[in-house]
Amino acid sequence: GENVEQHPSTLSVQEGDSAVIKCTYSDSASNYFPWYKQELGKGPQLIIDIRSNVGEKKDQRIAVTLNKTAKHFSLHITETQPEDSAVYFCAANGYGKLTFGQGTILTVHP
């Protein structure tokens, strides 16, 4: 099945800095790559997604880039704020279902 690797597992930044989380996937047929934010005790919330026909997508302070040749995609958060602190998951839809990475715990220090 699909294998999604996510790095780093923890990320600590100062407020206002940028944060980058990277994922790789194994199924070359994957064509949909969402990113979810999960706060303590809550379900994952979709924050941005990208499909394989584009290389980059941006929504205010959040951007995602996709390199299909290398089978990796990244989440970029600029001007981080304390409320960005959460666990972030990437996913890929290989073999007909979403497979999630192991998650990145992002901590933004005021």
Next chain:
Amino acid sequence: EAEVAQSPRYKITEKSQAVAFWCDPISGHATLYWYRQILGQGPELLVQFQDESVVDDSQLPKDRFSAERLKGVDSTLKIQPAELGDSAMYLCASSLRSGGETQYFGPGTRLLVL
């Protein structure tokens, strides 16, 4: 804004007991998913429904887990008997269709088996 509803939010049970979780997807969403999330890991798919039919239950431990979506709307996931290793967050998600459609998650049910 429409949301996926789940109940209960928390459940504590003793091993060998039966437990059941309920999910009501976003109205109009044909595809419903049950995931299990162990603490510190990403969600893992247990079962996927398209309307009332199961399309993927390859990761569902069928000796003790069952899931149904009788009328193609809400769904129930049951565990009988519960084991200590079943302690996890059980998440329900829905999407308009399957195959690359955005999945929206509910708040989850946190299960603790003692």
